[in-house]
Amino acid sequence: xxxxxxxxxxxxxxxxxxxxxxxxxxxxxxxxxxxxxxxxxxxxxxxxxxxxxxxxxxxxxxxxxxxxxxxxxxxxxxxxxxxxxxxxxxxxxxxxxxxxxxxxxxxxxxxxxxxxxxxxxxxxxxxxxxxxxxxxxxxxxxxxxxxxxxxxxxxxxxxxxxxxxxxxxxxxxxxxxxxxxxxxxxxxxxxxxxxxxxxxxxxxxx
Amino acid sequence: xxxxxxxxxxxxxxxxxxxxxxxxxxxxxxxxxxxxxxxxxxxxxxxxxxxxxxxxxxxxxxxxxxxxxxxxxxxxxxxxxxxxxxxxxxxxxxxxxxxxxxxxxxxxxxxxxxxxxxxxxxxxxxxxxxxxxxxxxxxxxxxxxxxxxxxxxxxxxxxxxxxxxxxxxxxxxxxxxxxxxxxxxxxxxxxxxxxxxxxxxxxxxx
Numbered sequence: 219x220x221x222x223x224x225x226x227x228x229x230x231x232x233x234x235x236x237x238x239x240x241x242x243x244x245x246x247x248x249x250x251x252x253x254x255x256x257x258x259x260x261x262x263x264x265x266x267x268x269x270x271x272x273x274x275x276x277x278x279x280x281x282x283x284x285x286x287x288x289x290x291x292x293x294x295x296x297x298x299x300x301x302x303x304x305x306x307x308x309x310x311x312x313x314x315x316x317x318x319x320x321x322x323x324x325x326x327x328x329x330x331x332x333x334x335x336x337x338x339x340x341x342x343x344x345x346x347x348x349x350x351x352x353x354x355x356x357x358x359x360x361x362x363x364x365x366x367x368x369x370x371x372x373x374x375x376x377x378x379x380x381x382x383x384x385x386x387x388x389x390x391x392x393x394x395x396x397x398x399x400x401x402x403x404x405x406x407x408x409x410x411x412x413x414x415x416x417x418x419x420x421x422x423x424x
Numbered sequence: 425x426x427x428x429x430x431x432x433x434x435x436x437x438x439x440x441x442x443x444x445x446x447x448x449x450x451x452x453x454x455x456x457x458x459x460x461x462x463x464x465x466x467x468x469x470x471x472x473x474x475x476x477x478x479x480x481x482x483x484x485x486x487x488x489x490x491x492x493x494x495x496x497x498x499x500x501x502x503x504x505x506x507x508x509x510x511x512x513x514x515x516x517x518x519x520x521x522x523x524x525x526x527x528x529x530x531x532x533x534x535x536x537x538x539x540x541x542x543x544x545x546x547x548x549x550x551x552x553x554x555x556x557x558x559x560x561x562x563x564x565x566x567x568x569x570x571x572x573x574x575x576x577x578x579x580x581x582x583x584x585x586x587x588x589x590x591x592x593x594x595x596x597x598x599x600x601x602x603x604x605x606x607x608x609x610x611x612x613x614x615x616x617x618x619x620x621x622x623x624x625x626x627x628x629x630x
């Protein structure tokens with residue numbers, strides 16, 4: 219595309235580096251910015267600068283935080299003996315939104331994926347090991363993606379940590395609440411039958 | 425959603441003000457920014473600041489430009505007696521990309537749309553009037569959206585300008601090149617029949 223202005227082109231170029239945003243969408247966004255008050259776009263630019271300059275990660279669980287220790291790790295009411303291992307901060311937010319989990323987290327920062335060149339060394343596994351060594355951890359819950367990479371990551375962690383006196387669990391896989399059986403994929407259906415639970419227990423939990 | 429960090433929340437908030445980007449997508453973009461080199465996001469922020477601070481509009485045709493007069497208006501090889509009236513800079517770019525139009529443009533900056541509170545006063549109509557008064561304009565091509573608002577805008581312009589010694593034309597509406605007739609909508613099909621052109625002329629142009 220030929221842009222009538224270098225300033226315009228550069229803005230489109232930078233925006234289109236973001237995932238899922240092509241040149242056309244970027245141009246649409248840029249024109250929107252030109253049609254709204256200048257201050258709004260300045261606020262956006264400021265927020266992005268602040269983001270990359272001021273963001274911190276919790277020293278304990280590695281979630282995004284405004285302090286050295288995140289609000290969850292710093293909360294004495296949370297049960298620090300139960301650690302939920304997740305891939306990224308979105309998973310923490312999703313679980314926190316349910317309001318039902320009272321333990322703490324450990325954010326790996328991704329999952330083992332040889333295809334993407336991500337090995338165990340790039341994930342926060344060393345620090346998880348240290349937490350289990352130094353804190354009195356009773357249970358480790360794997361809340362990882364139900365994909366090859368997620369399963370590989372869980373298996374790797376289990377192998378590394380299995381000699382510690384810790385119970386390992388993984389979140390249940392099965393038919394989603396409200397989902398119809400006939401639309402479930404085969405693998406999920408198989409898992410939901412294999413991992414069936416006593417009826418009475420299930421209804422009490424629901 | 426509960427965000428674990430104010431810095432994160434503010435960035436998500438600002439990004440989600442953009443059209444077509446919800447909170448979830450904004451969060452995905454923000455996490456992407458945190459996983460790439462800081463300089464890339466700083467470049468983006470800089471580009472946005474430059475955009476809103478340094479952008480200029482051509483004094484003649486009102487397209488986005490890096491100078492007072494845009495490259496097209498300043499080009500002596502362009503035929504300034506033929507003005508193509510468009511809604512915004514994307515239309516200019518689309519037509520320029522064809523490389524077939526040798527005239528100049530006039531960017532209205534939108535279309536008359538009472539529903540969105542946009543009247544003729546908010547569009548660059550006054551300056552189009554001045555161009556026709558002062559320059560020797562032979563033809564005015566309406567290249568506006570084929571919508572109620574686009575048609576209204578063309579009709580309004582025609583009413584305002586019809587006493588000048590200028591030929592008015594509008595871009596052809598019809599079945600797109602490569603499109604199948606059976607999938608065309610009714611209105612387009614009707615227009616394509618009503619505005620049929622002699623066969624020989626059409627094949628020569630093609």
